[in-house]
Amino acid sequence: MVGKHKRAVKILLFFLLLAGGFFAGFPVLWMFISSLKTNAQIFAWPPTFIDSSFSLHAYAEILTNAEKVRYFINSYFVAAVVVVLTLVIGILAAYAFSRFDFPLKGAINAVIVSVQAVPPIVLLIPYMSLIVTLKLFNTYFALILTYLVFTLPYCILMITGYFNTLSVDLDEAVMIDGGSRWKALWRILVPVSLPGLVSVGMYTFMQAWNEYMFALALTKTNNMRTVPIGINLLMGQHSYDWSQMMAMSFLGSLPVLLLFIFFQRYFIAGMTSGAVKG
Amino acid sequence: MKKGSKLRKKAAPYLFLSPTLILMIVLLVIPICLVLKYSFQDNAIVVKAPEFVGFENYEKILGDEDFWNAAKNTVFFVVVSVVAHLVLGMCFALLLNTDYFGTRTKTIARVIYVLPWVFTASVIAILWKLMLQPHGIVDYLLSFVNLATKDTEWLSSRQTALATITFVNIWCGYPFYMISILAGLQGISADLFESAALDGANTWKTFWNITIPQLKPILISIAMLDFIWTIQSFSVIWMLTGGGPVKSTETLSIYIYKLAFNRTQYAHASTAAVIVLAVCIIIAVFYVKQQRKVRE
Numbered sequence: 181m182v183g184k185h186k187r188a189v190k191i192l193l194f195f196l197l198l199a200g201g202f203f204a205g206f207p208v209l210w211m212f213i214s215s216l217k218t219n220a221q222i223f224a225w226p227p228t229f230i231d232s233s234f235s236l237h238a239y240a241e242i243l244t245n246a247e248k249v250r251y252f253i254n255s256y257f258v259a260a261v262v263v264v265l266t267l268v269i270g271i272l273a274a275y276a277f278s279r280f281d282f283p284l285k286g287a288i289n290a291v292i293v294s295v296q297a298v299p300p301i302v303l304l305i306p307y308m309s310l311i312v313t314l315k316l317f318n319t320y321f322a323l324i325l326t327y328l329v330f331t332l333p334y335c336i337l338m339i340t341g342y343f344n345t346l347s348v349d350l351d352e353a354v355m356i357d358g359g360s361r362w363k364a365l366w367r368i369l370v371p372v373s374l375p376g377l378v379s380v381g382m383y384t385f386m387q388a389w390n391e392y393m394f395a396l397a398l399t400k401t402n403n404m405r406t407v408p409i410g411i412n413l414l415m416g417q418h419s420y421d422w423s424q425m426m427a428m429s430f431l432g433s434l435p436v437l438l439l440f441i442f443f444q445r446y447f448i449a450g451m452t453s454g455a456v457k458g
Numbered sequence: 459m460k461k462g463s464k465l466r467k468k469a470a471p472y473l474f475l476s477p478t479l480i481l482m483i484v485l486l487v488i489p490i491c492l493v494l495k496y497s498f499q500d501n502a503i504v505v506k507a508p509e510f511v512g513f514e515n516y517e518k519i520l521g522d523e524d525f526w527n528a529a530k531n532t533v534f535f536v537v538v539s540v541v542a543h544l545v546l547g548m549c550f551a552l553l554l555n556t557d558y559f560g561t562r563t564k565t566i567a568r569v570i571y572v573l574p575w576v577f578t579a580s581v582i583a584i585l586w587k588l589m590l591q592p593h594g595i596v597d598y599l600l601s602f603v604n605l606a607t608k609d610t611e612w613l614s615s616r617q618t619a620l621a622t623i624t625f626v627n628i629w630c631g632y633p634f635y636m637i638s639i640l641a642g643l644q645g646i647s648a649d650l651f652e653s654a655a656l657d658g659a660n661t662w663k664t665f666w667n668i669t670i671p672q673l674k675p676i677l678i679s680i681a682m683l684d685f686i687w688t689i690q691s692f693s694v695i696w697m698l699t700g701g702g703p704v705k706s707t708e709t710l711s712i713y714i715y716k717l718a719f720n721r722t723q724y725a726h727a728s729t730a731a732v733i734v735l736a737v738c739i740i741i742a743v744f745y746v747k748q749q750r751k752v753r754e
Contacts, residue, residue, distance in 0.1 A: 189558065190558045193553065193556060193558050193559075194558075194559070196549075196553060197553055197559065197563075197567055200549075200550055200553060200567070200571060201567060201570045201571070203629075204570050204571045204572075204573055204574055204629075204633075205570040205573055207574075207585055207586070207589060207629070208573050208574075208577075208585075210585070210588075210589060210595055211581075211585045211588075214588060222588070223591065223593040223594065225593055225598065225608060226598060227595055227598055268477075269477040269478055269481070270478075272474045272475070272477060272478070273474065273475050273477075273478040275474050276470075276471040276472075276474035276475045279471075280470065280471035280474075282468075282471040282472070285471075288475065288479070291482060291486070291487075292478070292482065293746070294739075294742060295482075295486060296683070296686065296742070297686055297738045297739055297741070297742035297745075298486070298490070298735065298738065299689065299690035299711065299731070299734055299735060299738055300690060300692070301690065301692060301711045301714050301715060301731060301734070302490070302493055302731040302732070302734065302735045303485075303486070303489050303490075303493075304715075304718070305493055305496065305503075305714075305718050305724055305727055305728055305731060306488070306489035306490075306492035306493050306496070307485075307489060308503075308718075309492070309503050310484075310485075310488070310489060310492070325481075325485060326485065328481055328485070329481065329482070329485045329486055332478060332481065332482075336478065361470070386576075389578065390577075390578035390579065392578065392579045392580055392693040392697075393692055393693055393696075393715075397719060407578075408578050408579065408580040408581075408693075409580070411578075411580040411581060411584055412580045412583075412584070412697055414584075415584065415587075415697075422588055425584050425588070426584075426585070426588065429580075429581040429584055429585060432578065432580075432581060433576065433577055433578065433581050436576055436577075436578075437576055440572075440576050441569065444568075444569060444572070
């Protein structure tokens with residue numbers, strides 16, 4: 181009797197699990213399927229999964245188009261520079277927070293934490309005039325600088341957390357041997373916290389790769405546009421060539437998707453730390 | 459010599475912090491001061507020497523019908539999103555935490571369930587735009603349960619547009635809750651559940667008397683963070699509807715963006731931005747207080 185009940189519950193839960201999977205995964209699957217069809221077939225009624233129009237034409241079209249390839253190069257470049265700068269600046273700041281006590285520590289920490297509460301749209305208006313004044317409008321620099329404001333706080337908080345778990349004895353051992361704090365940081369602390377740094381780096385890459393609003397407002401010409409803007413531009417350009425838009429979306433999501441699938445443990449650790457540890 | 463080294467010791471943390479400090483001052487503190495200044499000026503940015511006008515801009519924005527329309531849409535969008543995220547995130551987390559499935563099934567399910575969170579706003583927007591087209595897949599699937607016909611236009615009808623963008627936002631936002639709640643569930647001591655079972659409590663009672671109280675601090679934290687994030691959301695709405703049709707999906711972010719970049723009324727846009735910032739700061743203060751309580 182009890183066994184039967186348990187089995188019924190299991191079947192019910194499995195059905196729910198499938199329904200949830202459909203809700204979360206079907207749109208993604210549909211994106212991929214649509215990228216392989218012609219425009220006419222995408223709106224066939226009733227819809228089909230794979231049909232006679234199957235081709236990789238949309239992908240070939242994008243990868244041979246210099247303008248669209250440029251979007252990808254821009255995105256990789258901006259994201260890579262943002263990751264490196266975020267990590268270097270973040271490591272330095274985290275070292276200060278973890279190893280020193282100084283008068284303004286609390287205040288500076290509060291400013292860094294509060295960035296999360298500042299809506300990007302509030303900063304966008306002054307950035308417009310600031311970036312134009314600094315003559316950085318429509319350059320990689322404009323994007324890199326503004327992204328740092330949003331990637332740094334998370335990075336600093338996470339790395340400070342890692343450093344706090346490492347004993348001060350490690351630094352002191354280096355300094356007794358006549359080494360500097362600088363040496364202790366880069367030779368000992370950084371190598372030891374490498375797994376944590378990888379996780380922060382990936383999260384930063386994802387933030388930079390996915391950013392849309394600043395890229396929209398602070399760049400103007402196609403040779404500076406990033407992938408999210410490129411995808412959006414396709415909407416008007418070709419009177420809705422859906423298979424190309426889906427192919428571009430799939431290609432644009434691929435780097436983050438692969439990072440996520442191979443390193444999901446790191447990602448999930450990063451996602452939860454904010455809410456659970458605070 | 460001695461004095462010099464003492465000074466150096468005192469300056470050391472600030473040296474390590476200097477790149478961060480410079481960035482935060484130039485790109486956070488100064489811009490916020492600027493936006494505050496613009497909000498008290500007439501024709502800020504557009505003219506060379508704008509006039510100081512006191513609270514005139516605030517009076518104008520707070521008397522603007524469109525502002526209140528945007529505020530109303532934002533409240534609907536945010537409240538429905540946060541509640542739905544919470545419920546969905548909780549259901550999926552509980553589902554992934556049951557003993558009924560094997561580890562492999564759960565790992566695969568977890569990857570699929572987190573997927574919506576991985577995509578960038580423009581991919582989410584374009585993907586849902588395709589699916590929500592008339593003759594699209596959503597119309598097809600819903601036609602079986604008589605909720606749609608072949609020609610239902612979800613995004614270009616005033617009656618359905620706001621609910622539709624809220625739904626898309628729900629789709630891409632719940633994974634954050636799910637993962638946080640899952641981590642919280644795994645942190646609840648098994649003893650609590652065992653003693654509840656010994657007392658003869660059923661699943662429902664255990665959920666309300668043990669699971670929910672144990673998760674409460676996490677739930678409040680993520681809901682507050684989500685509140686702040688959702689008030690700020692811009693990209694997906696901008697790309698799906700641009701605020702239309704007839705302002706029916708215009709949220710505060712869209713309203714501010716349009717004022718600033720379509721109509722170049724930077725002063726008014728700044729004023730509205732300051733109001734939104736104030737709301738976010740109030741929520742953030744509660745969030746920080748909540749975090750302190752959790753730690754104690």
